[in-house]
Amino acid sequence: MPDTKWTPSRRAFLLATVATIPAVTLSGSLLPSGSKAFAADQAGYTPVFFTQSEWAFVNAFVDRLIPADAEGPGALELNVPVFIDLQMGLPYGYGKLWYMGGPFRTAAPSLGYQLPYAPRDIYRNGIAAAEQAIQQAYGKSFTDLDATTRDEVIAHMQKGKLAMAPVPSDMFFGQILQNTHEGYFSDPVHGGNLGMGAWKMIGFPGARADYTDWINQNGAQYPYGPVSIKDQGI
Amino acid sequence: MADLTMPHVDAVIIGFGWTGAIMAKELTQAGLKVVALERGPNRDTYPQGAYPTSIDELTYNTRSKLFQDMSKSTLTIRHKPSDQAVPYRQLAAFLPGTGVGGAGLHWSGCHWRVTPEELKIRSHYEERYGKAFIPDEIPLQDWGVSYEELEPHFSFAEQVFGTSGQAYKVNGEIVGPGNPFDADRSTPFPLPPMKNPYSAELFKQAATEVGYHPFSIPAANASGVYTNPYGCQMAPCTFCGFCSGYACYNYSKASPNVNILPALRQVPNFELRAKCDVVLIETDSTGTKATGVIYVDEKGNRVTQPADLVILGAFAYNNAYMMLLSKIGTPYDPTTGEGTIGKNFCYQNENSIAAFFDGDKFTNPFVGAGGNGIACDDFNADHFDHGPLGFIGGAPMWVNQAGTKPIGGGPLPAGTPSWGSAWKKAVKDNYTHVVSMNAHGTNMPDRENYLDLDPDYTDYLGRPLLRLTFNWHDNDYKMANFMVDKMGAIAKAMNPKAMKVSAKKPGEPFDTRHYQTTHMGGGVIMGTDPTKSAVNRYLQSWDVSNLFVVGSSAFPQGLGYNPTGTVAALTYWSAKAIREQYLKNPGPLVPV
Ligand SMILES: Cc1cc2nc3c(=O)[nH]c(=O)nc-3n(C[C@H](O)[C@H](O)[C@H](O)COP(=O)(O)OP(=O)(O)OC[C@H]3O[C@@H](n4cnc5c(N)ncnc54)[C@H](O)[C@@H]3O)c2cc1C
Ligand code: SF4
Numbered sequence: 001m002p003d004t005k006w007t008p009s010r011r012a013f014l015l016a017t018v019a020t021i022p023a024v025t026l027s028g029s030l031l032p033s034g035s036k037a038f039a040a041d042q043a044g045y046t047p048v049f050f051t052q053s054e055w056a057f058v059n060a061f062v063d064r065l066i067p068a069d070a071e072g073p074g075a076l077e078l079n080v081p082v083f084i085d086l087q088m089g090l091p092y093g094y095g096k097l098w099y100m101g102g103p104f105r106t107a108a109p110s111l112g113y114q115l116p117y118a119p120r121d122i123y124r125n126g127i128a129a130a131e132q133a134i135q136q137a138y139g140k141s142f143t144d145l146d147a148t149t150r151d152e153v154i155a156h157m158q159k160g161k162l163a164m165a166p167v168p169s170d171m172f173f174g175q176i177l178q179n180t181h182e183g184y185f186s187d188p189v190h191g192g193n194l195g196m197g198a199w200k201m202i203g204f205p206g207a208r209a210d211y212t213d214w215i216n217q218n219g220a221q222y223p224y225g226p227v228s229i230k231d232q233g234i
Numbered sequence: 235m236a237d238l239t240m241p242h243v244d245a246v247i248i249g250f251g252w253t254g255a256i257m258a259k260e261l262t263q264a265g266l267k268v269v270a271l272e273r274g275p276n277r278d279t280y281p282q283g284a285y286p287t288s289i290d291e292l293t294y295n296t297r298s299k300l301f302q303d304m305s306k307s308t309l310t311i312r313h314k315p316s317d318q319a320v321p322y323r324q325l326a327a328f329l330p331g332t333g334v335g336g337a338g339l340h341w342s343g344c345h346w347r348v349t350p351e352e353l354k355i356r357s358h359y360e361e362r363y364g365k366a367f368i369p370d371e372i373p374l375q376d377w378g379v380s381y382e383e384l385e386p387h388f389s390f391a392e393q394v395f396g397t398s399g400q401a402y403k404v405n406g407e408i409v410g411p412g413n414p415f416d417a418d419r420s421t422p423f424p425l426p427p428m429k430n431p432y433s434a435e436l437f438k439q440a441a442t443e444v445g446y447h448p449f450s451i452p453a454a455n456a457s458g459v460y461t462n463p464y465g466c467q468m469a470p471c472t473f474c475g476f477c478s479g480y481a482c483y484n485y486s487k488a489s490p491n492v493n494i495l496p497a498l499r500q501v502p503n504f505e506l507r508a509k510c511d512v513v514l515i516e517t518d519s520t521g522t523k524a525t526g527v528i529y530v531d532e533k534g535n536r537v538t539q540p541a542d543l544v545i546l547g548a549f550a551y552n553n554a555y556m557m558l559l560s561k562i563g564t565p566y567d568p569t570t571g572e573g574t575i576g577k578n579f580c581y582q583n584e585n586s587i588a589a590f591f592d593g594d595k596f597t598n599p600f601v602g603a604g605g606n607g608i609a610c611d612d613f614n615a616d617h618f619d620h621g622p623l624g625f626i627g628g629a630p631m632w633v634n635q636a637g638t639k640p641i642g643g644g645p646l647p648a649g650t651p652s653w654g655s656a657w658k659k660a661v662k663d664n665y666t667h668v669v670s671m672n673a674h675g676t677n678m679p680d681r682e683n684y685l686d687l688d689p690d691y692t693d694y695l696g697r698p699l700l701r702l703t704f705n706w707h708d709n710d711y712k713m714a715n716f717m718v719d720k721m722g723a724i725a726k727a728m729n730p731k732a733m734k735v736s737a738k739k740p741g742e743p744f745d746t747r748h749y750q751t752t753h754m755g756g757g758v759i760m761g762t763d764p765t766k767s768a769v770n771r772y773l774q775s776w777d778v779s780n781l782f783v784v785g786s787s788a789f790p791q792g793l794g795y796n797p798t799g800t801v802a803a804l805t806y807w808s809a810k811a812i813r814e815q816y817l818k819n820p821g822p823l824v825p826v
Contacts, residue, residue: 065653071662092297099308099323101691107320110745111311114320151654158652177653185640186292202665204600204640207289209474209483211601215429219595221666229286 047081049088049120053141054127058084058176060143064150065180072201073194075180083183083192084123084176093120117167119175126172129164130157137162189230199226235534243267246527246541248512248556251336252798253547253784253805255490256394258498258506259464260809261545264817267503269539271529273511274303274333278491282339283481291639295479300340302330307693309551309700313743315568315682319701321691327745328752329479330549334508335491337549337752338798342478342604342636343454343487345397346795347388347803349615350381350417352676355626355791363621371681372626372709373571373578375790378762378771379807381417387806389421391799392452395488396460396468398605399423399452413449415611428457428471433597433669434608437633440727446610451632452799453605454488464497475637477604487604510537513695515544515560517778524562524781530695542820543812546758546783547805551579553787554685554757555700563758563768563777566684568703574768574776576685578756579704580792583629583675585714585737587721588645589730591667598666599644602637609634613673613720614794625712627676629794631721633669644668648734669728673717674751677792680707685757705744714738753797755789760804762824770824772811773804779822782808 047055058081068074075081087093095118104116117125134142134153142153156162160170183192185199187207193199199206206226214222244266247254254270261268282288282300293299302308302325310319331337351358356374359367368374392399401422402412409422427450430438441448455477456468471486485492498504509532516525516538526540546553557563557575566577591597609632611617620626638644643661645668650660688701718737725733761767764776773788775781784805786797793800815823 066658067655069655069658071655071659096305097298097324099304099321101321101693103690105318105320107318108313108743110743110747111313111320112322112326112746113324154653180653181643182292182296182641185643186296187290189290190292198640202640202662203596203598204665207286209285209289209472209476211473211475212470214598215473215601216432216435217596217598218435219432219597221596222598222601229290 045082047085049085049093050123054123055081055085056143057127057131058123060150061154061176062180064147064154065177066184073197075184077194078184078197079192079194080180080183083186083190084179086191087179087182088120088123094118115167115171122167122172122175126164126167126175129167130162130169130172133162133164187230188228196226196228235536237536237538239538239540242540243269244541245543245545246271246539247545247547248515248527249273249336249546249548249552250334250490250506251331251547251549252338252490252802254336254545255338255494255498256802256805257545257547257784257809258504259494260806260813262498262501262504264813265503266543268505269541270504270506271510271512271527271539272334272506272508274508276508277333277335277339277481279481279483279485283483285483288480288483289474289476291476291641294476295639296641298325298329300331300333300479300481301325302332305694307699309702310688310691311702311704311746313703313705315703319688319703321699322746326747327750328754329749330752334495334506335489338490339481340479341798342796344605344634344796345392345395345399345452345454345488346799347417348381348793348795348800351616352791352793353377353379353381358616359626362616368626371707372678373681374626374678375759375761375766377760377790378767379760379804384803384807385420387803387810388799389419390463390806391802392421393424394462394464394493395454395802396425396456396462396493397423397452397454397488398425398428398457400427400450402449411449413609413611414447415614415617423452425457425460428453428455428603428606430608431473431598431601431606431635433599433635434606434633436597436669436728437671437724438608440724441608441610443727444723446612446724448608448610451605451607451609451634453603455603455605456486462493464494466493466496468492471603473601473603473606475600475602475639477602478636507531511695512548512556513559513697515546515556515562515781517560517562522778524778542780544781546781547785550754550786551685551700551702551757553783553785557758557768557783558685558687558700559697562775562781565686568682568684571681572765574759574766576757577768578679578759578790579683579685579702579754580677580679580756580789581704582751582753582792583627583677583706583710583714583738584672584750585675585718586670586672587718587725587736588734589669589671589725589728590647590664590732590734591669591730593663593667596666597669599635599638599668599670602635604636606636607632607634613717623712623716625709625716626678627709627713627794629673629675629713629717631671631673631717631724633671635670638670640665645670645734647732669730671721671725673721674794674796675713675717676794678709679756679791706738706742711738711740751796753786753792755786755792755797758783758787759790760788761790764826770822772823773808774811774816774823776826780820782812784808
């Protein structure tokens with residue numbers, strides 16, 4: 001299991017922050033940059049895989065993919081960047097869960113991923129290439145753009161329209177989005193979804209795993225909040 | 235690393251999933267000395283299913299903890315014979331199993347019997363719709379075995395799996411509100427049907443309203459405590475929702491590990507060797523008799539296991555793969571239509587509808603069990619007139635709420651962006667307020683859908699990968715659109731605030747990036763004619779009579795239902811032929 005000993009202090013910090021800032025000011029549109037709002041907290045975690053500039057990029061990116069707003073927590077509040085950093089150290093990060101034999105050919109998109117890069121390479125190459133392309137287009141680093149421009153860049157990337165190589169922008173976008181969903185929604189034991197915030201927001205009971213008395217509630221809400229694997233004493 | 239030879243055994247089994255486990259039980263019971271070889275690791279309820287660590291979506295589903303180890307091997311895929319194939323590098327469209335229990339450890343549990351008509355599909359369609367109805371490019375053929383012959387084996391498999399369900403007709407008498415399209419049964423289900431989650435209840439009401447005939451899906455998820463004929467015990471399912479893709483923490487989902495292995499472990503004439511990857515079935519100089527198998531063990535030793543009888547139960551397309559690697563039978567050639575190994579690869583033509591409801595109506599899709607739900611069969615098999623429709627096949631329609639978890643995510647209304655505040659709001663507003671339903675359709679064979687060996691890519695041992703050539707064809711698009719139209723009537727009757735229909739559009743290619751099902755078939759198909767099938771009606775190789783190939787590889791076409799109930803019945807049927815005929819007089823059971 002990843003070492004997440006640092007979380008209690010972070011949780012305390014966040015709770016204090018959330019308590020003093022009205023929910024509406026947490027919305028990205030009122031802040032120049034969501035990542036800056038939480039920047040102070042990053043001192044509590046030193047990324048293992050990402051360099052400081054990569055870390056800033058990932059933070060700024062996931063903050064736009066799942067912004068903090070009145071609906072519920074954002075990716076930063078729930079430690080999504082931390083989750084992604086920890087994943088890079090696992091066999092998954094090294095591409096050990098994929099067939100990585102060559103030759104690598106271009107093929108119809110419907111035939112799936114066909115590049116020779118493991119997730120670590122996708123981030124390392126992708127961030128550098130994206131930053132370069134963004135510098136060219138905007139004369140600034142992604143992390144220095146305002147929220148609206150960041151969204152514009154991300155929308156471009158999603159459509160594969162930001163010219164970057166060797167990892168195409170739509171592919172890079174897809175990788176970050178997938179890992180962001182994972183970090184937002186997985187059990188907190190993996191380092192994201194802090195305090196089960198995402199589960200609470202959508203009404204997922206987590207690892208309860210026994211609905212014998214609640215199979216059919218005739219349209220009523222399930223009455224209990226979530227539990228995590230970690231809360232079960234592991 | 236050395237070359238080793240093990241002591242001779244009566245039978246060697248390749249693969250220890252459902253088919254391997256059933257054969258192991260049957261053949262040891264007949265007194266044979268049996269060794270089963272499984273490429274993956276040892277697995278069981280503990281630790282793979284242990285609570286709470288198994289209740290972890292990221293580890294099990296997203297990171298594929300129990301599925302095939304893709305770093306070692308995969309297959310390549312292309313859409314048509316003139317394309318260049320590329321590897322299926324990341325698991326998505328289908329999730330093949332590995333390890334003791336095979337995919338049977340992490341399947342869902344929908345447990346069906348193939349319909350009588352589907353077993354004689356060509357004769358049935360020709361008789362009802364005329365010979366010209368079946369296009370030349372759809373090489374349909376009868377299976378060579380009848381429902382009546384398989385019935386006792388369907389019945390026994392249900393007893394072994396502890397299946398929950400409601401029978402309609404038993405020994406000619408209507409016994410209850412089951413599926414009115416069902417064929418006659420000799421026994422009711424061993425357990426009563428499972429309870430319905432709210433979504434399934436809504437589907438039932440709506441389907442009844444539009445004049446269809448809903449019934450409970452037969453589920454190999456126990457609705458009560460149960461002891462099977464082998465003395466193996468099951469506990470009632472808790473609807474934990476971590477079912478498909480997970481080992482059951484609760485002894486509630488039937489698996490080779492829970493329902494067969496505890497009884498086999500006691501048997502002195504049985505040995506199970508995990509982490510043994512079979513590379514070849516060896517044949518003698520005549521090429522008509524198997525002498526055993528060669529496998530690579532955990533330490534990298536190349537081991538010969540001599541045996542009188544070889545059972546190949548490596549799962550669907552893996553069976554064709556092993557036949558091709560071992561050069562048994564004639565590989566299929568799509569240009570001439572000749573040859574049989576790799577022929578009639580088929581899959582599942584699944585299409586879906588999501589119905590969204592207001593925030594005060596909670597469907598709680600995290601509650602669920604893999605085989606649970608309500609289905610209607612009004613448009614499955616040949617229960618409706620295909621004459622004016624111009625396609626072959628059908629689809630059961632259902633709400634099969636197996637448990638929607640947040641990373642995989644539930645459906646979102648059409649037009650929802652995939653990120654940002656609007657996405658988040660949509661997830662929040664819809665996750666617990668949606669009903670998902672599927673038309674789980676047939677896939678007819680096509681001359682150009684087949685399996686062979688890839689010329690370029692290899693696995694961790696240097697073996698060529700299997701190559702799959704597969705795409706959807708006219709028949710599939712027509713059926714997809716017909717089915718969502720019919721299912722749409724059910725969805726509308728639920729009065730949702732919005733609906734999202736996902737059906738294959740004409741020309742849309744097979745997309746390997748999204749999960750569909752792990753219900754592949756064909757490649758080593760059964761039949762009555764050795765020039766058109768690879769195995770006879772007893773699943774015995776036409777070419778090598780001491781080799782039996784068990785699994786959905788035998789299906790000449792893809793079924794509307796999930797395959798495993800039929801796979802299990804065919805395996806018991808084949809085992810009976812081995813026990814009662816073959817062992818007394820080894821040789822071809824059907825003259826070639
Ligand atoms: C997520 C999921 C849900 C499913 N849900 C359903 C359902 O609801 N209803 C249904 O009917 N079916 C369902 N299925 C399909 C079902 O799991 C299969 O039909 C069934 O397991 C087939 O049994 P089998 O013995 O043919 O193959 P498997 O159970 O896959 O076993 C084959 C075994 O052979 C081993 N093997 C392969 N090659 C070699 C080799 N060279 N050497 C040694 N060993 C080898 C494999 O590792 C594997 O363990 C589902 C499958 C999945 C993945
Ligand atoms: S839903 Fe039921 S059968 Fe499936 S894993 Fe959970 S307890 Fe087991």
